Amino acid sequence: MEASNKAHPQPVPRTMEENVRVIKAWEESALQSRSRAERFSEWITSTAGRGPILLAHLVWFVGWAAVNFDAVPGVRPFDPFPFPLLTTTVSLEAIFLALFVLASQNRLAMQADKRAHLDLQINLLAEREMTAVLQLLQDVAGHLGIPHAAASPRLDELAQETNVHELASKLDDELPARNEK
Numbered sequence: 001m002e003a004s005n006k007a008h009p010q011p012v013p014r015t016m017e018e019n020v021r022v023i024k025a026w027e028e029s030a031l032q033s034r035s036r037a038e039r040f041s042e043w044i045t046s047t048a049g050r051g052p053i054l055l056a057h058l059v060w061f062v063g064w065a066a067v068n069f070d071a072v073p074g075v076r077p078f079d080p081f082p083f084p085l086l087t088t089t090v091s092l093e094a095i096f097l098a099l100f101v102l103a104s105q106n107r108l109a110m111q112a113d114k115r116a117h118l119d120l121q122i123n124l125l126a127e128r129e130m131t132a133v134l135q136l137l138q139d140v141a142g143h144l145g146i147p148h149a150a151a152s153p154r155l156d157e158l159a160q161e162t163n164v165h166e167l168a169s170k171l172d173d174e175l176p177a178r179n180e181k
């Protein structure tokens with residue numbers, strides 16, 4: 001059956017297509033709004049972790065060591081063991097790379113925070129909508145003469161609006177603090 005689904009994909013519902021378009025536009029907007037420094041920082045971090053760069057570093061270190069151990073004929077050693085110039089150069093590279101990584105992580109964390117806030121807003125809206133639907137269901141059940149307990153024993157409880165502040169406070173009280181783990 002799965003093979004037939006792959007051969008004949010089901011059409012994507014219109015609402016799903018709309019959601020994908022909205023999310024795509026939002027993501028593209030976030031990418032377009034990056035500053036030049038953020039783009040450069042992300043380019044550095046994405047390039048630095050790739051295989052060719054790792055290979056270039058390996059060649060660089062081996063070549064440096066070979067030259068400075070006087071293993072390359074015709075090339076005079078310029079940074080004798082323990083390679084203080086190489087150590088300084090690599091340290092500076094590591095500092096700058098760490099700064100670029102931190103800058104990229106900060107931007108990604110801000111974007112994740114925006115997504116989390118959007119998710120929370122949508123969840124709160126969905127909770128309010130479901131509360132209204134459950135209250136309407138209670139009204140319909142009452143109009144039809146169906147006792148609430150028959151419809152659902154927890155319907156009255158679920159039809160109450162959720163107090164977000166009370167829920168957050170309860171979570172703060174009940175969940176272990178991060179530093180206690």
